[in-house]
Amino acid sequence: MGVAYPLVSRIARDNAAALGDQNDPYGGMGRNGAQHTPELDRTEQLLRKVTPPHKYTFTHSKVFNLQADATITDHGDVANPAAAQALRDVLRVH
16 A cells, blocks of 8 residues: 555556655545544544554544554454544543
8 A cells, every 4th residue: 555556556657756654645535544634633643452442533624544554464453442442432522
């Protein structure tokens, strides 16, 4: 995701900025999170492990990025308790 996605995007005649970082217009959302939207809350939070319990401070009508490199192991890590806890807190905000 960090290099392959933006590299393939450029092969399709895209510009040649740095590969995959947050300033790359062709970087992936899984690596860089949501960007360039007025609803974005730029306070990046870490995805916390379930123990000890942590409550996120999400608010209505905002987009939040969670830095999960230390917690989520790969795209198949869908049963991760930390991700489930974050999702639960998002659903409480509506």
